[in-house]
Amino acid sequence: MKRNVLIIGAGGVAQVVAHKCAQNNDILGDLHIASRTKSKCDAILQTVADKGAMKQDGVFTSHAVDAMDSAAVAALIREVGAQIVINVGTAFVNMTVLDACIETGAAYIDTAIHEDPEKICETPPWYGNYEWKKRALCAEKGVTAILGAGFDPGVVNAFARYAIDTYMDEVTSIDIVDINAGSHGKYFATNFDPEINFREFTGTVYYWEDQKWKETSMFASGREWDLPVVGKQKAYQSGHDEVHSLAANYPQADVRFWMGFGDHYINVFTVLQNLGLLSEKPVTTAEGLEVVPLKLVKACLPDPSSLAPDYTGNTCIGDLVKGTKDGAPVEVFVYNVADHAEAYAEVGSQGISYTAGVPAVAAAMLVASGEWDAKTMKNIEELDPKPFFTILDDIGLPTRVEFNGKDTAWNA
Amino acid sequence: MKRNVLIIGAGGVAQVVAHKCAQNNDILGDLHIASRTKSKCDAILQTVADKGAMKQDGVFTSHAVDAMDSAAVAALIREVGAQIVINVGTAFVNMTVLDACIETGAAYIDTAIHEDPEKICETPPWYGNYEWKKRALCAEKGVTAILGAGFDPGVVNAFARYAIDTYMDEVTSIDIVDINAGSHGKYFATNFDPEINFREFTGTVYYWEDQKWKETSMFASGREWDLPVVGKQKAYQSGHDEVHSLAANYPQADVRFWMGFGDHYINVFTVLQNLGLLSEKPVTTAEGLEVVPLKLVKACLPDPSSLAPDYTGNTCIGDLVKGTKDGAPVEVFVYNVADHAEAYAEVGSQGISYTAGVPAVAAAMLVASGEWDAKTMKNIEELDPKPFFTILDDIGLPTRVEFNGKDTAWNA
Structure with missing residues (x-):
C-alpha cells in the first residue's frame, strides 16, 4: 500500500492526471503537483477547484521544481511524503525523476520514453538506451517503476x-x-x-x-x-x-x-x-x-x-x-x-491528453492498492491487465x- | 558628366552590378564597393578578378560601411570621390543612403523601394511613404536620384x-x-x-x-x-x-x-x-x-x-x-x-540577380553620360527609355x- 502522489509537469496531460487524482484522492491520499513554473501548476489547481474534482477533503498543493535536477526532485518527494511519483513532464526529465525515486524509494510512473534533447531516434530497443539500464537497481532496491503508462504506450x-x-x-x-x-x-x-x-x-x-x-x-x-x-x-x-x-x-x-x-x-x-x-x-x-x-x-x-x-x-x-x-x-x-x-x-482537456493521462492515474491506483506495486521496473505488458481495464472502465476509458x-x- | 561609382551592398545583385561596372569602367571611372561585411565585398572583387572583368586598368576597392549610418556613408562617398552611388543593399537602407547622396551631391540609384523593417506593405502609393518626400529637396539641391532602376521596377x-x-x-x-x-x-x-x-x-x-x-x-x-x-x-x-x-x-x-x-x-x-x-x-x-x-x-x-x-x-x-x-x-x-x-x-550569378543588377549599371552609365543626370528625383518612366534600351541591348538584356x-x- 502506497499513498500520496507527486505529479511532475503542468501541461495538458498533467491537467488530466491532476483531475483524475483528485477524483480518486480517497485511494491516492495527499496530492502535489510541481513544475518549473509554479503558476502553471496553480492554474491547474484552479481548474480542479472549479470542477469540484476532489472526491474528499484533502491536500492538493503546487510546488516549483526543476525536474532536470534529481536532488531537488528527491528533496521535494521527501518534503511532501510522496510514495508515488507520476512523471508527466517533458520526456527529457525521465531519468532525473527516476533517479530521485530510486533515491527516495517512491514508486515511479511515466507515460513516454526518455529522450535526450541532443539526439533523435536512438538505436532500438529505445528503452535499452536509458530506462532499462536502471532495472537491476530498481529490483535491488525494491523500487517500483512503471514505464509508459499512458495510452500508447500503456x-x-x-x-x-x-x-x-x-x-x-x-x-x-x-x-x-x-x-x-x-x-x-x-x-x-x-x-x-x-x-x-x-x-x-x-x-x-x-x-x-x-x-x-x-x-x-x-x-x-x-x-x-x-x-x-x-x-x-x-x-x-x-x-x-x-x-x-x-x-x-x-x-x-x-x-x-x-x-x-x-x-x-x-x-x-x-x-x-x-x-x-x-x-x-x-x-x-x-x-x-x-x-x-x-x-x-x-x-x-x-x-x-x-x-x-x-x-x-x-x-x-x-x-x-x-x-x-x-x-x-x-x-x-x-x-x-x-x-x-x-x-x-x-x-478541461482534449481527448489526446485525456487518453494519455487517465491510464497513468489508473496505474497509480494499482500501485496504491498493491496490485501493481512490483518492487522492480516493469513495462505495462509485464503486469496483469485485468485490474487495469477494470479501473479504466470506471474512470473513463472502457x-x-x-x-x-x-x-x-x-x-x- | 559624373564619374566614379560606389556600390552599396554585397549580395547577388551587387555581384552583377560589380561585374557590369567593371566591364564598363572606361565610362564609369573608379569603382568602390561597400557593405557591413567587407569580406563579402572582397569575395565579389575576387570573382571580378577571376573573370578579368575590368575593361581597362583602374581602381576597384572594397570598404566596410554600416549603410544604416547616413553620416558614415556620406564620409565614404567623399573619401572615395564617388559621384554616382548604386544602392543594392537591403531595402531597409534606401533612405540613409539617399540622405548621404543629398548631403554630398552624388547621384543616387536604387533597384527597390525603401522598407521599414517594422512595417509590411504600407499605404499606397508606397513611394509616397519615404522616397518622394525627398523629391523637392533633390530638385532644390540639384541631386539626381533614380528610383527603382532594376528590372521590375525599372x-x-x-x-x-x-x-x-x-x-x-x-x-x-x-x-x-x-x-x-x-x-x-x-x-x-x-x-x-x-x-x-x-x-x-x-x-x-x-x-x-x-x-x-x-x-x-x-x-x-x-x-x-x-x-x-x-x-x-x-x-x-x-x-x-x-x-x-x-x-x-x-x-x-x-x-x-x-x-x-x-x-x-x-x-x-x-x-x-x-x-x-x-x-x-x-x-x-x-x-x-x-x-x-x-x-x-x-x-x-x-x-x-x-x-x-x-x-x-x-x-x-x-x-x-x-x-x-x-x-x-x-x-x-x-x-x-x-x-x-x-x-x-x-x-557568376543567376538570372534573377542578373536582370535586377544590369539595368542599374545601365542607369549609372546614362547618369555618367549626362543623358539621365536629371538633377532631381525620377522614377524610370519619367526618363527617355530609348538610350536605356540601347545600352541594355549591348550589355545583356535586349x-x-x-x-x-x-x-x-x-x-x-
Whole structure:
C-alpha cells in the first residue's frame, strides 16, 4: 500500500492526471503537483477547484521544481511524503525523476520514453538506451517503476497482453493503430508538445518483423484501416515506444505501430521537414542569433492545451493481434474510443491528453492498492491487465473487443 | 558628366552590378564597393578578378560601411570621390543612403523601394511613404536620384513608357508580368533575399483600377499567360513597387503586376504563412528566446546566390500595354527573355540577380553620360527609355516587342 502522489509537469496531460487524482484522492491520499513554473501548476489547481474534482477533503498543493535536477526532485518527494511519483513532464526529465525515486524509494510512473534533447531516434530497443539500464537497481532496491503508462504506450501494451493471454496459444503479430478522427478547427496544430510530436516522426521508423529490427521512414509505409466509430482512416508506420518493449517481451511476434495522418498534416510536416524547420540543431540567423528551428516552430503553433474547448470527434486506439489457437489462425482487435468533447467537459482537456493521462492515474491506483506495486521496473505488458481495464472502465476509458464478428466489452 | 561609382551592398545583385561596372569602367571611372561585411565585398572583387572583368586598368576597392549610418556613408562617398552611388543593399537602407547622396551631391540609384523593417506593405502609393518626400529637396539641391532602376521596377517602367509613346495616343491598361521559368534544383528557395521576397507577398496586394487603389490578397487573383520562350505560365496579382509610380504617372490607366508562381511555391508559402513563420514580429520560445520567425526561415533557406551554378531555364518579364491609336484599340507586349545559365557564365550569378543588377549599371552609365543626370528625383518612366534600351541591348538584356502578330527587336 502506497499513498500520496507527486505529479511532475503542468501541461495538458498533467491537467488530466491532476483531475483524475483528485477524483480518486480517497485511494491516492495527499496530492502535489510541481513544475518549473509554479503558476502553471496553480492554474491547474484552479481548474480542479472549479470542477469540484476532489472526491474528499484533502491536500492538493503546487510546488516549483526543476525536474532536470534529481536532488531537488528527491528533496521535494521527501518534503511532501510522496510514495508515488507520476512523471508527466517533458520526456527529457525521465531519468532525473527516476533517479530521485530510486533515491527516495517512491514508486515511479511515466507515460513516454526518455529522450535526450541532443539526439533523435536512438538505436532500438529505445528503452535499452536509458530506462532499462536502471532495472537491476530498481529490483535491488525494491523500487517500483512503471514505464509508459499512458495510452500508447500503456493501455495498448495491456491490450496486447490481454489479447494474447485470452485468445491465442501463440502470437504472430501485434499491430497498434492510433487514429485521431477529431477536429480542432485550427489550420494546423499538434495534439501534444510539438517538439516531442515532431521528434517522433523525423527519425528512422523502427519496427520488429521476422525477429529482427527493420527500418523504414516516416510516411513511406501506409495503409487504410476500417475501425469502430471512426471508420476508414489512413495510417502510417511510425516509431513508437511500445514497439520496443513488446518486441522484447514477444520476440516471436511482428510488432508495428500505425499512426493516422490526414493529407494536410503530412503536407505541413513535409514542408517543415524539407526546409529544415524541424531540426533540433541550432542555426544562426544573419543577425547572429542561434535558434533551434523546432523550438521556434513550437512557439508559433497553438498550445496543445488551447485546442480543448473546440475539439470535437473521437479517437480510436487499439491493437490488432494475430496468432493461433489450437493450430488455427485467430485474430482479435482490442480497442478504446474516446470523445474529445466529453474529455473537455470532464477535466478541461482534449481527448489526446485525456487518453494519455487517465491510464497513468489508473496505474497509480494499482500501485496504491498493491496490485501493481512490483518492487522492480516493469513495462505495462509485464503486469496483469485485468485490474487495469477494470479501473479504466470506471474512470473513463472502457476497453472493447472485436472478435469473431462481435463487438463487446472486454469482460462481457 | 559624373564619374566614379560606389556600390552599396554585397549580395547577388551587387555581384552583377560589380561585374557590369567593371566591364564598363572606361565610362564609369573608379569603382568602390561597400557593405557591413567587407569580406563579402572582397569575395565579389575576387570573382571580378577571376573573370578579368575590368575593361581597362583602374581602381576597384572594397570598404566596410554600416549603410544604416547616413553620416558614415556620406564620409565614404567623399573619401572615395564617388559621384554616382548604386544602392543594392537591403531595402531597409534606401533612405540613409539617399540622405548621404543629398548631403554630398552624388547621384543616387536604387533597384527597390525603401522598407521599414517594422512595417509590411504600407499605404499606397508606397513611394509616397519615404522616397518622394525627398523629391523637392533633390530638385532644390540639384541631386539626381533614380528610383527603382532594376528590372521590375525599372526596365518594366521604361517598357510602359516606350509602349505608350510609340504605339498609342491613350493608354488604358498596363499589366506587368514576371515569369521565372528557371529551375534551381532545390526543394525550395527564393531567388533573392527571402526576407524581402516573402515580405512582398504577406501584405495587402494593391493595384490601380478605375483611377483608384483597389486591394486583393496574395494568390487570390491569378490567370494563365502565354509568353515568348517560357510558354504558358500561371501568374498571380502581387504588390510591386512600379505599380505605385506608374499609377501616379498614368492615372488614366489600370496598372497591375503579375508574378508567376508554381503550385509548389504556393504550397510552401501557404504553409509558412499560415503557421506564422513569415511574421516579422518576434515570438518568444519556451526557453525565453525572442526570435523573428522570418529571419529564422531565411537562415534555413538556401542563400539565393548559391543557386546560380545549377540554375537553368529562362525568365520572361514584360508589359502588356493596351490603349487606343487613332480611336482604335491597340495592344503591345514589350519584354525581355534572360537565361540563367548565360548569366552565371558571364558574371557568376543567376538570372534573377542578373536582370535586377544590369539595368542599374545601365542607369549609372546614362547618369555618367549626362543623358539621365536629371538633377532631381525620377522614377524610370519619367526618363527617355530609348538610350536605356540601347545600352541594355549591348550589355545583356535586349528589349523585344510583340505587336500586330510580329515579334521583333524594339528598334527593328
